[in-house]
Amino acid sequence: MAFGAPSAHRAADDRYEKLGDYRRAGNSGLELPSFSFGLWQKFGTDRPCTTQREIVLHAFDLGITHFDNANRYGPPPRAAEKFFGTVLRRDLWPYRDELVLSTKAGNPLGPSPYLKGGSRKSLLASLDHSLRDLGTDYVDIFYSHSPDLSTPLEETVGALVTAVRSGKARYAGISNYSAERAREAAELLRNAGIPLLVHQPRYSIFDRRPELDGLLELAAEDGFGLVVYSPLAQGLLTDKYLDGTIPPGARARDSAFLSPDTIDDTYRERATALNEIARRRGQSLAQLALQWVLRQPQVTSALIGASSAWQLDHNLKALDFPPLTDEELTLIDRHGIHGTGSHP
Template structure:
């Protein structure tokens, strides 16, 4: 028998603060802040903490949960944990949620568990739906460009997945301008609703501006959702006093290394932190606000290790504008 005292009931005021932005020219809207399951939702993480983070996020109006087939570790475990959360807490709210997943990186052994073949994408989504205990996802992404599989094959698979009802919209992740242009062309001919490109973007990583994809997506009516907006934690106050023992850099994981924190980078972080204080924000809040400063990015994906971080980050929706002087200062600080 269910413990009535622990049955989750979403906060009635959950839509009062959050802003929702249209995704490209589609009818879908993303919350300005979305919750990513890349870290802290795997088999080695605390399930009760995951539950509290997801409850906190939804109570604050975060309606999008972003996953991928190989998020963990171990592969698939973030989706499996989400499936448990879905059954225990979020089933009554399914129609209020945007749930996404992806396939494109290494997932299982052999030649059919990676990249962008039709066989891999379709099998992967079927596995993902079983793990997440869902009939469909709102967006299914191809997770990375595949130089060996014809893009027509990959896009046809996405179109057929949407047509089957297993996904409502198609998206891509880590696609450059050339691949995005081709994807737009192919999916337009296939009458498939292709609405979003998920790319890395932060004050410290301007690749989507440099390769032209940010401008192109705006013109083509494709939304952009930004991941790693805090540059793997560098755009926070975490490293102002050195490297904490529990930080990602201390663990020297494959995405962030001690060598990334050069003297110049530490100087930039300190100066940006001072500017954030002048704005009445934390460095993390200012960094998220900066990504959302114009309408070319419809949402920022945050990672979190505890509910308090979500509460801190959500307040940015009240302050995403910058003065010309502030923007110039940020550019000057970030110059290399």
């Protein structure tokens, strides 16, 4: 990836004062920032790498130390890891010990049976590839990206254990697992002497599965943290679609995870009501939505992306507002109905 002239980036001296909110991941000794930066979308070869780099460096200067990746992030797959590897080598290598880098494997990368699933071959080969792309000899967290019901859970967990014991990962994580399967994975990891550090589920005002299937209770009971993704429901919990139109460049135009059909009257009615709650608090709908997920003690960190430095600054201001009151939480429950805007 071409970035032009060699970097002279120096991280902001006051970066840890800017965010100021770091939380222990479950019962572990590892602290993560309340906001983590995800490279799921907007970090492929279809976007200017200079803009991407500016956003990542700005995130670090704001105190965000956790950068979340996966082998299939792009497009094409692995492009996001290669991009971050370039930034790490050029800009952030002096700060490697201050970074928490995570990656995932298991979701399909291609037609080969070895480029998907939870087998030892798939997971460990992908981890080696990710380390080459990132240009580092270890990641801090290695995840099983999704449960593979065709592979014994013992094999998938065994691969995570091997990754940690080999020194190629510091901690083990899982993502998109049901509460029941997460309980089994946590027990297998605990028996191997490698406690489950974090689970990465989708969680937002419009997607409450961690509440409904018992994952929040399990996290508290088993002592692992939650790093939640899509806290803004792919942009549905912003003011972007409140007028019923889909602006140019919005995810609802070209994303596999958000359909134009979801921008319907039911969605607009509920989102508008939530926006009014936020307005009365003096904040944006996005800030309200982020504050809502972070109120849960089991939530260690909320994953956010950004298409600009301004958007990143705006979202982090969610930490500046007073706690949500019981009355406000009741109103949010009334309008923030699970399944709103859902898309297969």
